[in-house]
Amino acid sequence: MDPREPHFTSARLEELTQPECLELLASKKVGRVAWCGARGPQVLPANYVVVDGDIILLTSGTSQIEKALYETRTAFQVDDIDDFLEAGWSVLVVGSATFVRDAEKRHMSSGELPETWAPGRRDVCIRIRPDEITGRRLHP
Amino acid sequence: MDPREPHFTSARLEELTQPECLELLASKKVGRVAWCGARGPQVLPANYVVVDGDIILLTSGTSQIEKALYETRTAFQVDDIDDFLEAGWSVLVVGSATFVRDAEKRHMSSGELPETWAPGRRDVCIRIRPDEITGRRLHP
Numbered sequence: 001m002d003p004r005e006p007h008f009t010s011a012r013l014e015e016l017t018q019p020e021c022l023e024l025l026a027s028k029k030v031g032r033v034a035w036c037g038a039r040g041p042q043v044l045p046a047n048y049v050v051v052d053g054d055i056i057l058l059t060s061g062t063s064q065i066e067k068a069l070y071e072t073r074t075a076f077q078v079d080d081i082d083d084f085l086e087a088g089w090s091v092l093v094v095g096s097a098t099f100v101r102d103a104e105k106r107h108m109s110s111g112e113l114p115e116t117w118a119p120g121r122r123d124v125c126i127r128i129r130p131d132e133i134t135g136r137r138l139h140p
Numbered sequence: 141m142d143p144r145e146p147h148f149t150s151a152r153l154e155e156l157t158q159p160e161c162l163e164l165l166a167s168k169k170v171g172r173v174a175w176c177g178a179r180g181p182q183v184l185p186a187n188y189v190v191v192d193g194d195i196i197l198l199t200s201g202t203s204q205i206e207k208a209l210y211e212t213r214t215a216f217q218v219d220d221i222d223d224f225l226e227a228g229w230s231v232l233v234v235g236s237a238t239f240v241r242d243a244e245k246r247h248m249s250s251g252e253l254p255e256t257w258a259p260g261r262r263d264v265c266i267r268i269r270p271d272e273i274t275g276r277r278l279h280p
Contacts, residue, residue: 120153
């Protein structure tokens, strides 16, 4: 297929409902946290869990994420892309990030915190409360 | 493993060199374009190709991306995550987006434009010229 020509495909793009987005969000272990830095948008993968509709991340006290997210608009994006079918879905959460205080964190169960794959101590807990959740699925 | 306890793992996080980042960028067909919108960061998947070190996207004249990217700082993120190995890599390009004029586009070969999976006419061509390329690999 020549991408310079008009593009004909049987693919179909569907806007997802909020419950569908939340269900898909809960199905993955890694998403991408995004914020607007001084040098432009930044996007980094992170382990997460969804607790009461909020995104919970753990990071280290020295990470870029910890420095950047303090009281700024933050996005969290999760997707699943099938290269073979040329299809997939994507969910985008936009909201505000807050730090979970240690006292509160001690009352969270282990299932309410993500298992982090990266090395190093990751004891700074961040909660992203969604203001907007949108998602799309591309059917093959 | 209890995520509330200090986290010990044999995983290793490696900063990637620019040539490694460019090689990984060229290996995928879908990445995520990110920009800073009025309501916060936005992140959407998009098909792309890398041409002379630039990211080339095709979008429709009515898409969010087309409206948002005009002369703004733009990021493009690509990753590959292995849920089983709990490992993967991520590359982030930050730069400026420009529109490729039709006259210039007509001189591009089909390999210099991405095959787009989504339906609809996608004849607005966007070039993201990287100012910064960074990447990380998490070894299991």
